[in-house]
Amino acid sequence: MPSKILNYIPSRAKSSCNVEIDIQGHYESRIYTTGSTVQGIVKITSQRKTAIQSIQVDFRGTASTRQAFQYGTPFTTHTFMHIPIPISEDLLSAGHVLQAGESHSIPFIFEIPSNLSSNACNHQNTAARERHLLPPPSLGSWMKSDLTDGSTYVDYAIRARLVLGNEGCAEEKFVDQNISIKVIPMFPEQPPINISSFNSQYYLSQTKTIRRNLVGAKEGILRVSTTQPRPMTLNLDHLQASDSQLAIDIEYIPLSTRRTPPEIRIKSAVIETVTSFSLGRVGYLPDHDDTLSSTISGVAPWVASHPLLLQGVRQVNWEKFTDISPLAEPERRASEPIQVVPDSARTQTPPSTTRISIDKDYSQSEALIYKATMSQSFMLPTEKLLFLPTFHSCMVSRTYRIRITLATRAHGTTISLVVPFQITSEGRNNAYDPILPVYYDSDSVSRESPPPYSR
Template identity: 30%
Template sequence: MSSTSSSEHSRILGGYARKLSHAAKPNNISIHINNHYHSRVYTTGSEVSGQVTITPQTDTRFDTLQIVLLGTSKTRTDAVNIPQTTSHTFLKLIMPIPESSYPIPRRLEAGLKYTLPFTFVIPSTLTLNACSHQVANDSVQEHHTRLPPTIGSWEKDDFAPHMSRVQYVIKARVYVDDATDGSSTKIMEAGEEIKVLPTVPEDAPLSVTKHDDLYVMSKSKTLRKTIISPKTGKVTITAAQPSASMLSPDGQTITSTTVPLHLEFEPISIDARPPKITGISSKVTAVTYFSAGGINHYPNLKDWHRSFGSDGRGSYSSTISVTTGHFGQVKWSRHLTAQARRDSGYGSDSLSSSDTDLPPRPASKKTKGNLPSPIFHSAQLQVPIQLPVQKRTFVPTFHSCITSRVYVLWLTVTVVSGGNSAHLTLGVPLQIGVNGTDSHPDNAALPPSFEETEQADVDEYLRPRVMSIPTIDFHHNGALPGYADIHYNRRRTVAAH
């Protein structure tokens, strides 16, 4: 640009400058995203491109222009009746503006329209510097460096409380430097929010123990033919974690899943018949965890509230009914207990051909006035589940530094023994993931690879709004990559007077 005159430089910035009416107009900066609409969803690898337009009312001196894609999570907790708000900027992608594109002198002239193009691509992961606080293990850190989905900005209810938000925003800013102390003042800013649903693969099933209070993987109940009749036996239902329900990249559809149930009936006497399964109802609870400081473990395991600390933390649950498919006819099989096998000399032989699929069943404990039954009954069920994406917005299961989202699928099984019914309710982990996509129609050409680095603003990387600092130590010198130089077409059009 050295061959261009100084006056010409002031009219060229990014794309083109066009002379406007001399009528007084307010300073204006706006963002236009190509092919964007309010309900559009971006996923991993999606291109987000467009242009920033600046229309100054008066001649405005400036020093720096910035276009940035920010990913920010925010939480609010109550600490001793004082609201405590924390903001964590986990993603900051900066669109570099080559020095050669700046006017000389750096002044935006009144009546001119300045246009700067930009291009971003939604990354697949975050850098390790996005999570620099202490965590329990590498698995937690790996989850914290995944992109979280947008929370709290969907058209349909996404189960999110006001205490937890995840937002992705493209921002354009104009700064002027203070010659006395070297600080920068923001004199113009515009923002445009986008919705992001990143690809989330299916994880391995959780190892749920009796100490993990959120889930109920097994439930037992004593049965009677009537309320006042003697016991007929005990039924136990145990669930396994189902495979993940996978969202489409736009979040509009989701795959069904199937919950495996194992049923056992221990009769009081050998002639007691196993109960009938007359129905199964289901509902799903979305649990959102939020904290003022860095979360160092999986909040859905163990007891979240017992570890409540000075940093402040909480959870919010919302439940909706889900569709339970036909689970088929329940076929009970009868088996000898291990003790009965030894006593009778059966060894590994069974009373049922299905026994080969089961481990030897320990003998039942002797009950008062009764000998333990030498047999038990078992059955297997596969319960289909379909989530109502047409009613609510389901985002994928995720764990980030200060907020998490998990789902619990509740199954209530109704069993009938004689004329008496009983209900057993199980709560199993349900992961929701997001399928990847191999093609993006809007990504005809991907931008250059990231090269430049920029540290996140301290006031945006972690901003406590309380007198005490949250117990979290995020590095502010994270190497978040930026784009290589992008060449701008420069042209000027002068409006006729």
């Protein structure tokens, strides 16, 4: 499996030189989060006399990507976190020579940081840099599918390296040992995305004309809109997400004597998982901005779609109101232009060549509008899938959006909305009393959460 490339680097030296890493309380499925400590011992042994130059122990975070669907091509790797520990000369053998049968144990303790070093991202876009300085979650190595395509990995590992002298083991220069750990940092809730009129990724409102049949007369105007639902929170103990709710506002303006609003049902509701990755560093947030195409920007979005688990499908209960204002102009994403007649024109006899389908008695005093709100609760299909928190880094981003389609009648008009969706992680409270110093990056930034995204 490709993940093994990241999780383990086999020793290139002969068996006479050996490096072992033992992490206290570690097991393969254990999840570390912000504030968790990684504590253990590196043990170095040699079966014969060996000259060494240095011993290195560090905690690394790397993001690796390659061209989509180009399996077998090399990965491009960005080290976004590097926390070394100083090795005292007292731990090294006299003359930097390991005698046969001699062993050394080097203790270490690291803490999962809440923020990365300020050197981890040098983008000028303030909003992007704020997000990029939050550690990303592990990606591509989970037992459940984390909805990647094998072209993207985020790995955290404890690495121990023994750099050999000129008379080291055979002709080898160093001995490496890595142990990867799974990390899901804390990701607090962020403000809703400010969707500009130029962002074509989302459709928070739609307007369509309802007809009796494909080429029949117009019966009314249907407007559907929604807002971004509350985020879901990922539980780190069971990797389950909380539920959420989508509120859909519906308006129907009849244009004929048949003023009964149509029957509306949810035809489909899916969550789209978008993993955006690049071979280089990207200085914008893919879900916030309507960017250039992937062939120009170099960002390859991998989209996976899965049905939402709807909880108690709601019925639409219409309320009738008197409309005393002129019909609003159709919204930007209306499926077709709608001819709107101002109030002053409604009191006049309409020309015989316009609005023939509208009843002549349809005056301002009789104009009606039907309104309803559909509140639909939903959950994510987490039995076999892992929905990681929403995050952004220099090379990889994970975002979500909900696509919900409403239909009128059995085979009538359909209307779709696409809404950004956020998944957060609360982390855990980690109480510990370390007996060793905890090592951080010497240039780490403030541990406070970044300010909200603003354009």
